[in-house]
């Protein structure tokens with residue numbers, strides 16, 4: 267009686283192109299789906315961002331920004347941040363399997379991961395030659411954000427974007443890495459952890475296969491070292507927003523986009539955004 271051997275993950279890595287097994291086909295499909303979802307929801311193509319990267323704010327424009335009130339700058343940045351998050355929500359919804367998670371888990375994954383994904387994607391809009399980031403149509407240095415009153419956070423965000431730029435991530439690598447960051451089965455309060463874990467494993471296999479193929483092994487460990495900084499930046503965002511809300515409760519209540527309030531404050535739910 268021939269012993270029946272179930273295809274293991276190892277088989278997946280050693281299977282030859284002639285007879286791809288079902289796991290191989292499933293990973294191929296997921297890889298293509300994640301690339302497509304990223305392309306459709308990345309807000310700006312890299313080519314567009316590169317074409318704009320020498321459009322700098324003039325000294326006068328910088329002065330104008332620096333004279334704006336703290337309330338106005340916060341409101342502008344909150345709008346930009348909500349924009350970026352909305353695209354990340356759309357990215358998640360297009361990943362095969364994400365909409366099959368229960369509502370609670372979709373919200374838990376987005377609350378915990380969407381800002382992390384925004385900060386990874388931000389490196390695509392960062393010009394490491396002169397430390398500027400795309401903001402309201404041109405590239406801005408940290409000095410523009412002075413009136414936010416949180417230059418420590420802004421500086422750490424710029425440093426993080428710069429450190430990601432040195433890895434020269436391709437769009438495919440950004441797509442797979444941000445999918446991996448979002449579909450994280452270690453997030454607290456997940457109800458169907460096993461389901462999230464299964465999709466996470468498949469995205470992990472897809473990413474590892476692409477890295478092997480492009481001889482970029484070693485990148486994943488470098489990226490995971492960056493995860494600690496990512497978590498810190500997100501915690502700082504929540505802490506700065508709370509401090510700002512203490513000072514200007516009406517601004518946050520009236521002017522901040524609803525999505526931002528839902529994602530980073532515990533009082534409302536993300537229900538509206540998923541539908």
Ligand SMILES: CC(C)CCC(=O)N[C@H](Cc1ccc(NC(=O)CCc2ccc(Cl)cc2)cc1)C(=O)N1CCC(C)CC1
Pocket residue numbers: 308309310340343344346347350384387388390391399400401411414416419420423503506507526
């Ligand atoms: C073009 C795309 C490919 C890239 C699109 C993109 O990443 N846009 C980001 C979104 C963004 C906006 C603001 C922040 N954080 C802060 O401003 C810190 C203080 C803070 C905290 C909380 C609230 Cl509510 C408000 C302000 C993070 C990210 C963007 O517009 N940026 C990058 C970061 C600088 C500081 C502002 C300009």
